[in-house]
Amino acid sequence: MAEGNKNLTRRQVIVGASAATVTLGAVTLGSSKAQAAGRWDHESDIVVVGSGAGASTAALIAHDNGDSVTVLEKAPIVGGTSAKSAGVLWIPNNFALRGRKIEDKKEDCVRFMARYSYPERFNASQPNLGIGERNLAMLETFYDNASPTIERLQKIGALEVAEWRMFALDRPATDYLDHVLENKVPAGRTLGPLKADGKTVGLGVDLMIHLNGALKKKGIPVLVNHRVVRVVTNPAGRVVGVEAESGGKTVTVRARKAVIFGTGGYAHNPEFVATYQRVPIYGACAHPWSTGDFINIAGAAGARLGYMAGAWRTQILLEEALQNPNLAAGVFFPPGDSMLQVNRYGKRVVDEKRNYNDRTEIHAQFNPTEAEYPNHLMFMVYDERTADGFAGAYPLPEKPTGAPYVISADTLDGLAAKLAERLKDVGPKTGNFSLSADFAANLKASIVRYNAFAKTGKDEDFSRGKHSYDTEWHAVFSPMHPGSKYPKNPSPNATMHPLSAKGPYYAIILASGCLDTNGGPQIDPKGRVLNTKDQPIPGLYGAGNCIASPSRYAYWGAGHTLGNAITWGAVAANNAHAETPSEAE
Ligand SMILES: Cc1cc2nc3c(=O)[nH]c(=O)nc-3n(C[C@H](O)[C@H](O)[C@H](O)COP(=O)(O)OP(=O)(O)OC[C@H]3O[C@@H](n4cnc5c(N)ncnc54)[C@H](O)[C@@H]3O)c2cc1C
Structure with missing residues (x-):
């Protein structure tokens, strides 16, 4: 030195x-x-x-x-x-795409990034795509430098990477907003670091x-x-x-x-x-x-x-975070098919299978009439099928009630009552966030509506399972347990299955968290x-x-x-x- x-x-x-x-x-x-x-x-x-x-x-x-x-x-x-981290790197126009002769053109990719980053301003027919000269230049700089940076690091012996493929599906990773018109290359922009063996794709530690x-x-x-x-x-x-x-x-x-x-x-x-x-x-x-x-x-x-x-952003387990905010992981992919999330009114407010960053935004939605954040905390509600069939997929424990943060009851009324009690316990740390008086009635109605959508395979409220991101990431991170006593989901929309008319039922309290700011x-x-x-x-x-x-x-x-x-x-x-x-x- x-x-x-x-x-x-x-x-x-x-x-x-x-x-x-x-x-x-x-x-x-x-x-x-x-x-x-x-x-x-x-x-x-x-x-x-x-x-x-x-x-x-x-x-x-x-x-x-x-x-x-x-x-x-x-x-x-x-x-x-x-x-x-998991070590995955989003790199447009990378060598793996080029190797497969997939053109990830600058103009297209920049439009996609502009569309996703500035949805309220993006307008392809305006100068600078409507997002301002500096903002556009930032996106162009990223595109111009992302792949060359990887190649330079490889050239100087500082990094070895390969295409990051979606484990069991063994195909390039689908983007988090794959379905918008501006995304011309909806899969394949992800790379991952190689482990010491020089062959296997590893994690952030690698x-x-x-x-x-x-x-x-x-x-x-x-x-x-x-x-x-x-x-x-x-x-x-x-x-x-x-x-x-x-x-x-x-x-x-x-x-x-x-x-x-x-x-x-x-x-x-x-x-x-x-x-x-x-x-x-x-x-x-x-x-x-x-x-x-x-x-x-x-x-x-x-x-x-x-x-x-x-x-x-990512959803996290409230009760774990209250004990120690330094978390090992977030609820990146809420597991299960007979599972929904509801707010303090017992209502669904989001596609539960959307990516962690966008889904978690819902926690900060403001209700101007009541001057409150009704989704401040959310409740992941599921039945025995999900508890058994998806056991072990975080945050579901191996045994249905095998974790202190899992609340269970034989009926939905019982579940609502236990949730209310649990919220009371943590009230001093959550601004006394509580369930509305009609929570249980609304939860039942939400489940009836959800079950009807699950039967047709069409979520008319939040389009859960409509786009490749939902279905493919569900398949990779929320596969059914091979030893489950429940049958595979026969629905064309594998992300949704009706909840059982009979308990037991389970709930987990989810809060807003993040990977970092x-x-x-x-x-x-x-x-x-x-x-x-x-x-x-x-x-x-x-x-x-x-x-x-x-x-x-x-x-x-x-x-x-x-x-x-x-x-x-x-x-x-x-x-x-x-x-x-x-x-x-
Ligand atoms: C479980 C998990 C999985 C993730 N998976 C992915 C993934 O696969 N792909 C992805 O893109 N992102 C992922 N992320 C997010 C990703 O890890 C971070 O966004 C990224 O690592 C941030 O990198 P950074 O270089 O900005 O900072 P960091 O990696 O956070 O490094 C910052 C460093 O600065 C040091 N520092 C801070 N203050 C000072 C100071 N005053 N003086 C000296 N040093 C200081 C810190 O100690 C730290 O070592 C994941 C995150 C988590 C937690």
Whole structure:
């Protein structure tokens, strides 16, 4: 590592800090440890903050560009949430598609992304598709750089990937919005990391074994237990380094060209969650270090923030999350066919088989007449067929009542009464969310209506099972247990089966949760963080969940977040490479 010993002067400015330590009004001028000591502890062309997929890619591409790099990671281990993930990467126009001679044209793909990300503004006949020049440029940049980033990582020996296929179906993965006209390539944009055997597609841990392993192989220094708390700017406002806290000491690191943040979202920062989210995110499967540090660090440097209410959403188990919000997983694919979800009025409000991100949005729907969130908590109700036939598919336990979060009763009235009691118990933590007086009657009516749809195979309310996403992901993640005493679903719509007229019945309380959040400082198409005047803050870049998502709230398909994180990490590194090195001050 390049060990610097350059003087910092009084004229330099230390800005930013975690919410816990410094407020914006108390930005420190000329009082940092670095200034007092008059030297930097470390120095390189580019400083990368974080060691997840976005940050690691930025570091590897920067190194390949010939820049010297220092990586700072606040956790004692590397890999971030990326290492907990399934490792799937959504990459348009990828080598597997091209190998199958499937054209994923830029114009078409960008239209699809624009349609999904900006449904209220998208208009193909307007300039910039109606979504604005900058937003369109972000989507074009993603398309232009996604597949080349994978190929570059492969070329430098930092990653091995293959097409990610849908396990038992053994076919390319269907996008999360496969059926809209704008999606011309509805399946096949997903790749997955290879395991050490070089053949089998693995998980996030394998992705990060590749990327973090490559950092090591290439001799890129990674300083764990280093929590970056500030960026350092020169008098011209250029970011020239960072301050980190490590073992009770302050460590200063100079960045001659740029600092790139890849520090994840704020899912585990209760204060930010309470401030920015409409209904609580009760828990997240992001790793516990996702506390949104970049928001205050960049905010103090003058960054403008975007999409702060955003998150990569998933339903979660309320009662598990109340015990520990650091979750292993979300309810990504609610299992079962004789299963429906209802709100506090006992009414269905969503296609239960829609993708996790879009489905979970329903929790924040506002009822203006009652001034309430009627779907704040939802109730997954099912019968013995689902409890037995889909046992073991999370969150259904192996035995029907084999988990404390499963509520059961012989009748629907009994189930409603037990649910009401359970809600009372957790009331102090849920704003006393309760069932309406007509919940049981409405639930019965909802089941009658659902059963009629299940018989015809046509969900006239929410189109459950109408589109390939629903049916294919149901087949992969919610197959019937081979040893079940119940017959296979004979319906043409395998996602729906009538609930039995006889109990026992079961219910699980679902809450709003997330993989991680995706709001933060806004970047431009070069990955540069923008200030409140819409100008780039010189020397400051970001990628992954720590920035305002370039896709806004849309989850284009499996692997969306990692596809974006690595692509924007590479974009940031390439543009940072072109920066003129700052003067040593
Ligand atoms: C169970 C699960 C499955 C998932 N599966 C998929 C999937 O298959 N495909 C997909 O696309 N997405 C998936 N996701 C989501 C995906 O994991 C994340 O969106 C992605 O990993 C985010 O990457 P990142 O680079 O932005 O940040 P992270 O991987 O979260 O890395 C951020 C790093 O920054 C560090 N850091 C934070 N603050 C500081 C600081 N102040 N100083 C220094 N370091 C700091 C953190 O400790 C962390 O190591 C899944 C998530 C979960 C939980």
